[in-house]
Amino acid sequence: MKKRILIPGPVELSPEVRAALSRPMMGHRTPDFSAILEECWEGLRYVYQTENDVLIITGSGTAAMDAAIASAIKEGDEVICIGGGKFGERFPKIVKAYGGVPVEVNVQWGRAVDPSLVEKAASESDAVAITLTHNETSTGVLHDASEIAGIARENDMLFIMDGITSIGGDDVRTDEWGVDICVAGSQKCLGAPPGLSFASVSEKAWQAIEENSGRRGFYLDLSAYRKSLGKRTTPFTPAVPLIYGLKTALDEIRSEGLENRIERHRLLARATREAAKAMNLELFAEESHASNTVTAIKIPEGLEDKDVRGRLKDEYGILLAGGQDAVKGRIFRIGHMGNVDSVELLGVLSALEMVLRKAGHDLRLGEGVRAAQEVLSR
Ligand SMILES: Cc1ncc(COP(=O)(O)O)c(C=O)c1O
Structure with missing residues (x-):
């Protein structure tokens, strides 16, 4: 019996992506590998609809969520976390793990967030950021991200969005909406294998990250990824075969x-x-x-x-x-x-x-x- 997988990630791979995974190994600090990375960064900017840097992290989607909080949030910072599902409710756990203070906006599972509740939380707190899971995979709800981005902007907060199951499958206007850090995962709508995650970072977010750099975290400190970007590489050894697969998957997205x-x-x-x-x-x-x-x-x-x-x-x-x-x-x-x-x-x-x-x-x-x-x- 032919097996079919229609779960919200990992998704089935195209034969071309599968074949790419078995290509010979390359040195990860060589110009040839840098050229592949550059194509991945460019392809990611295309699906993200952004001019911002999009960083590639070895680790599943949660690694990028973790990196966003570890890098941009200081100990004691309040962060408005919009719930409504398993993944929206993961952000406050990460915020707490790094010594931040989550201000939770509870949302009934299966419902979209009411923006007025987020406005209320913004006016009643000293939060520095808002987190939202754009497409809540556990409930099948797509929240109105542009509205939440507007609230973050008006209140001079960072907007940190989990686009793990929307990037590459739905319309995510990172720059137009003003998403400061947008995270995604390889194994979902992009059609690549699991194991990579991504984070786009706006200038406003870079400022917060640079102020916070070196205080916490090491592997997931996004400023290290930015430094390496300037040298056309990644700070640590990348998962080379997964990068081959990602490049092929991004090429396929461009052709479609x-x-x-x-x-x-x-x-x-x-x-x-x-x-x-x-x-x-x-x-x-x-x-x-x-x-x-x-x-x-x-x-x-x-x-x-x-x-x-x-x-x-x-x-x-x-x-x-x-x-x-x-x-x-x-x-x-x-x-x-x-x-x-x-x-x-x-x-x-x-x-x-x-x-x-x-x-x-x-x-x-x-x-x-x-x-x-x-x-x-x-
Ligand atoms: C919306 C969303 N956020 C976060 C995650 C966690 O990603 P991962 O399991 O790749 O760490 C998932 C996984 O299904 C997800 O769907």
Whole structure:
């Protein structure tokens, strides 16, 4: 049975990216390797829609979140952290770990943040930064980042954004919105293997980082990455094969075109939502703020995770993601990011209909697939 993985990262790799991973090793301080790094930096600026430096860190997405806080936040600094899911709620933990003081804006899981709550927190605190998880992967909610960026700007705070499941799959206007530090991960919408993370840094953020440099952290001190950038290299030995894979994945994004790629993700997301509703399923995230890269769906009353995800895996070789933390066993999530296309999605939706029917869920076979086809063929 062919195995398929439609989780919100790691995503399936293209054959070209897989082949790139097995290329011969290179010296990481050679001009030839610097040329590859330069192409990666340039490709990242393209997907980030930024003129800022985009630094490459060896480590998963959380490493870049950690680097952002370690580098820009001083001990005792207050930081407004917007919650609403597993990843939004990770920032306050990192802030605390570095001696900062999180000011948490609680958001009900599945809902988008109400900007007035962030304005209130900004007016009532001495916070120096706001953190937001743009696309909350655990709930399938896409928050309005430009609005939060505006609040940060008006209050002269840094805006630190986790774009880990939006960069490369959705429209992230780093410069236009004013995202001071934007972090991303290789294994999500970029279609590269896991193990690399990225952080774009604005001039305003560099000032805060330089003031703070050397106080804390070493491997994740972003000022070290900036210094190396000037020498066309990285401060520590990079994961050379992952850089080969990243370069190929970024080339593929360029050939597809960022706008086309974003549109593909939006279409797949809309098709998934319409299919779910036509299958008599309930979406977990409020639809006005639904993610374009991952869709969270409630497990119908009377069924369990094993009836849906378990059967899909056992009977069709399809891996979807389950709920995390507070919603474990209550939702399942379809990752339609990276290289997923319409035909693959239709196959998965068709298999989903079959397992739901076998499990006794009330639906008419083909209705979900048809609803998705309506969207995809429009
Ligand atoms: C939005 C978001 N932030 C952070 C992370 C953590 O990234 P990693 O597991 O690569 O450290 C994830 C992982 O799924 C994520 O989806």
